[in-house]
Amino acid sequence: MIRYIIKRLLYMIPTLFGMSLIAFLIIQLPPGDYLTSMIASMTQSGQNVDPAQIALLRRIYGFDDPIYVQYWKWITGIVTRGDFGHSFEWNRPVSELIWDRMGATLSLSIASLLFVWAVSIPIGIYSAVRRHSISDHVFTFFGFLGLAIPNFILALTLMYVSYRFLGQSVGGLYSPEYTGAPMSWGKLLDLLAHLWIPVIVIGTAGTAKLIRILRANLTDELHKPYVVTARAKGLPEHKVILKYPVRIALNPVVSAIGWVLPELVSGITITAIVLNLPTAGPLLLRALISQDMYLAGSFILLMGVLTLVGMLISDILLALLDPRIRFR
Incomplete structure (x- = not known):
């Protein structure tokens, strides 16, 4: 495993060089x-x-x-x-602009990822075990509903509900009185009070997709001979399901890390614009429109780095999760 990781890290060097070249050329194309x-x-x-x-x-x-x-x-x-160069539009170093936005981007995206996993894994397992039950049909209906509703429509709806019925200020991650203030317990609680809207909006589509994938994979695993043998030996049902079939059915969840990390930067742009979130996506969009090449190129390069890191992490976790996978 260590030898494999070292080889992958060495392969990442020329790959990153190629990504940086492609990113810079893409910015120069318009x-x-x-x-x-x-x-x-x-x-x-x-x-x-x-x-x-x-x-x-x-x-x-x-x-x-x-x-x-x-x-x-x-x-x-x-x-x-x-x-990383100097931003022409902002007249500031690109590195400062990137790191100013990455804190909010990481906290929001990690919270959304945890929300997706916390909701989709139990529901996916339950739907596979209780296939074609009333509960399964209900979860399937809401899953398709989550895939069908555009994120910005859901964001506008939750903003209205939050303002109209909860009396909460909408837009941004903080209330006006905490904007620009140093971090404190009051500001942290205010952040958590505002965080639920973007977390639900960002995580809804991913939750719906992951439920369907996990349900299909686990349903296929539950009918394989090793599960039948485990039941025949008298193992408790929760051990029969959780010990092996669920581990194998979770492979898509783990392998998704490769594309989840780039989503930290660019995947929530429309939602961030609607909710006025200080994340990296709107800044990247503005840099592309204004042809701020060093800022846009650095963001694209960062997404490439996150993709490679995510693929490496997912490969290592897959080897630990699934005993059939070995790197030799």
């Missing part, structure tokens, strides 16, 4: 650059554009350099100094 977008915005608002000032900014920002020179400056800064 015509123009950040200054082009800024000039268009200034022209639409009726402001005068000074060609001499634009030429000076192009030299300062390095837009006149060839693409490979811009990429080399960016990647060497990341590798040697941990410098």
Whole structure:
């Protein structure tokens, strides 16, 4: 196992290099650059554009350099100094902007992931064991309902319910009096009071999908010979179900970590915009629209890193969970 992990870590180095190159080229594909977008915005608002000032900014920002020179400056800064570049729109280091948003993004996404697992695993097991019962049909109905309702519609509905019937301020993760205040018990409790809406909205679709997957896999496992043999030997029913079939049926839950980690950055963008959440998704969208190449490229590279880390974690957990999987 240790040898496998070391090999995977070594393979990640050229993969990350390729991802960084692809990410930078993707940002360069649209015509123009950040200054082009800024000039268009200034022209639409009726402001005068000074060609001499634009030429000076192009030299300062390095837009006149060839693409490979811009990429080399960016990647060497990341590798040697941990410098992801400078955001043109925000006029701040990219690393500061990323880490400012990652705290809220991680807390929200991890809470949503725990919510998905806490709800979907028990319901999936129950639906597989009590297949075609009334409870199973009820859970199936709500599962399809969760898949069908768009996240932003559910977010608007819960915001109305929270404001109308609970008297709670909506939008953001804190009440106005706690915004910008140092962390305290009062602010933590206020965060928990606001966290339930985005957690339910983000976790609903994932919960519905995971229930269906777990139910189908466990149903298939419950009819295999080793389960029949365990029952014939007189093992209690809860041991027959939980000891082996559930472990094997949980493989999709564990393997999903590979795509869950990138979702921490980009997967909740629409929900974050509707709920006015200070997460990374809206910042990435704004960077792509304004062609802020260093900020957008760093976010795309971060998603690639999270994908590789998630795949490595899921492979290791699968080997520990399923005795049939071995890395030799």
